[in-house]
Amino acid sequence: MGKTKTGGLSKKRQKLLEQLLEQEHLVRGSLVKTSKKCGRKGCRCETGEKHPHVYLSVSGHNGNTIVYVTPEQEAAFRRGIIAYRKAWALMEKISRLNIEIIKGGQDNG
Numbered sequence: 001m002g003k004t005k006t007g008g009l010s011k012k013r014q015k016l017l018e019q020l021l022e023q024e025h026l027v028r029g030s031l032v033k034t035s036k037k038c039g040r041k042g043c044r045c046e047t048g049e050k051h052p053h054v055y056l057s058v059s060g061h062n063g064n065t066i067v068y069v070t071p072e073q074e075a076a077f078r079r080g081i082i083a084y085r086k087a088w089a090l091m092e093k094i095s096r097l098n099i100e101i102i103k104g105g106q107d108n109g
């Protein structure tokens with residue numbers, strides 16, 4: 001452990017895997033801001049300013065799924081999306097390390 005070059009790589013990978021586990025709240029999708037009419041009679045949105053509204057758009061094989069996001073949930077979704085990007089970046093780093101480790105012929109994991 002730690003003596004060889006690949007030993008160091010394994011350590012690095014372990015750290016990245018730990019960081020990956022920290023992204024447990026990850027959410028795939030993107031937040032879309034829009035505005036809509038609420039449908040209430042006499043509401044200002046009937047004629048004037050519509051209500052701002054946020055939803056999460058998740059792309060899939062059969063088109064996009066729309067998830068309604070309340071103002072209270074918005075921050076959590078935002079953090080989740082950031083966590084998702086971090087997770088991908090970490091996976092990319094782990095993949096590059098694994099290429100080195102496999103090429104070094106000393107993968108013990």
Ligand SMILES: [Zn+2]
Pocket residue numbers: 037038039040043044045046051
């Ligand atoms: Zn309204």
